[in-house]
Amino acid sequence: MTTITHLQARDIRFPTSRQLDGSDAMNEAPDYSATYVTLTTDADDGLQGHGLTFTIGRGNDVCVMAVEALASRIVGRDLETITADMGTFWRDLTSGDSQLRWLGPEKGVMHLASAAIVNAVWDLWAKREGKPVWKLLVDMTPEQLVRCLDFRFVTDALTPQEAIGLLKRREAGKAEREAHMRAEGYPGYTTSAGWLGYSEDKMRRLAREALAEGWTHFKQKVGGNLEEDRQRARILREEIGWERALMMDANQMWEVDEAVANMRDLAEFDPLWIEEPTSPDDILGHAEIRRRLAPIGVATGEHCHNRVMFKQLLQAGAIDYCQLDAARLGGLNEVIIVTLLAAKYDVPICPHGGGVGLCEYTQHISLFDYIAVSGSLDGRILEYVDHLHEHFVDPVRIRQGRYQVPEAPGYSITLHDDALERHQYPDGAAWQEGSAGN
Numbered sequence: 001m002t003t004i005t006h007l008q009a010r011d012i013r014f015p016t017s018r019q020l021d022g023s024d025a026m027n028e029a030p031d032y033s034a035t036y037v038t039l040t041t042d043a044d045d046g047l048q049g050h051g052l053t054f055t056i057g058r059g060n061d062v063c064v065m066a067v068e069a070l071a072s073r074i075v076g077r078d079l080e081t082i083t084a085d086m087g088t089f090w091r092d093l094t095s096g097d098s099q100l101r102w103l104g105p106e107k108g109v110m111h112l113a114s115a116a117i118v119n120a121v122w123d124l125w126a127k128r129e130g131k132p133v134w135k136l137l138v139d140m141t142p143e144q145l146v147r148c149l150d151f152r153f154v155t156d157a158l159t160p161q162e163a164i165g166l167l168k169r170r171e172a173g174k175a176e177r178e179a180h181m182r183a184e185g186y187p188g189y190t191t192s193a194g195w196l197g198y199s200e201d202k203m204r205r206l207a208r209e210a211l212a213e214g215w216t217h218f219k220q221k222v223g224g225n226l227e228e229d230r231q232r233a234r235i236l237r238e239e240i241g242w243e244r245a246l247m248m249d250a251n252q253m254w255e256v257d258e259a260v261a262n263m264r265d266l267a268e269f270d271p272l273w274i275e276e277p278t279s280p281d282d283i284l285g286h287a288e289i290r291r292r293l294a295p296i297g298v299a300t301g302e303h304c305h306n307r308v309m310f311k312q313l314l315q316a317g318a319i320d321y322c323q324l325d326a327a328r329l330g331g332l333n334e335v336i337i338v339t340l341l342a343a344k345y346d347v348p349i350c351p352h353g354g355g356v357g358l359c360e361y362t363q364h365i366s367l368f369d370y371i372a373v374s375g376s377l378d379g380r381i382l383e384y385v386d387h388l389h390e391h392f393v394d395p396v397r398i399r400q401g402r403y404q405v406p407e408a409p410g411y412s413i414t415l416h417d418d419a420l421e422r423h424q425y426p427d428g429a430a431w432q433e434g435s436a437g438n
């Protein structure tokens, strides 16, 4: 048995707001931040698991406290007992303490905290098995995988039996799809030229560089001044041409009618999708926008709290692209349910990558989706942002706009010790007065 002996939660922040990396109309100056969890075990080989949840600065104070509040639900437990029945573990962590559950339920800061812990358990498990997380998942039988999930509140849309059926229909061909990914990688798109705080010159330069690197899909931020949105779309189209795809992301800035009117205006730039056009909680609003804007697609999910909201977005026919977030949902267990729900409703998943560590996580999710769940790349494209990867022990690798398959054991989320030291908030060197850069 391997016992989890200690949980540490660290406040790690990167001063990305200094260059306005990651900026959008709603989040003008984010500091990409991580509540970073280390699970220590009593294993002779010093086995540790890591997980993080993403915030954009000051909220990290609260998130670290939320993780600490949950620590007693995992410290002292054996890894083997947890992994033998992950579904029960997940429910206990997210709902076992009704006084903490009251803060959600299954949403907001407690759910972000749960994600960091849950993902650290998956990292621990995959490292113990000597496999990257995607491979741990695709090697499970449908029954084993479904045992990891908690179907509470979604059985009207997806039962465990149906989930097993969805996984069984893709068992044939798994080896070929795995080989295909190893040979070609998973297709991605870049947001790196599109941050709202970048000057037009910088945007143009970054778009050119991205083109030279082989990217074929680009995302720009919108939702500020409409004339400026138009001007930036014009620049991007001048640089990338019309045969490549352009996506737009409003980060929740608009009312429903405003979203429709503004996107009709921006339609001349041929956007593939409008992302987060309005409040992330407005399921019927998204459905209405989708109905009125077709053929422009509607994408959302980075602020979609849990499987129940995704269930409703799918049931209401409100989205064309499901942008689940690896650390806003309650970690990988819930991500797997949403991936299965999306497959059932035939909506492609295009996970959210804007943040620190999210690309490291989502490569595992999209590989799992392709190899074991949907068996398809149609409409699927994985977000890439070009920030902070150098701080990870096993960072994403991109070639010609495609994610290369991660092979190291774990969930690719372990940060280098010196990165942790330097970016510890508020004492790390990156935060001391006069310090520049990330």
Ligand SMILES: C[C@H](O)[C@@H](O)CC(=O)C(=O)O
Pocket: 021, 022, 023, 024, 027, 030, 056, 191, 249, 251, 302, 352, 353, 354, 355, 383
């Ligand atoms: C604040 C984040 O950078 C956000 O803009 C990311 C995002 O919306 C995306 O990557 O999409």
Ligand SMILES: [Mg+2]
Pocket: 249, 251, 275, 276, 302, 354
């Ligand atoms: Mg977005």
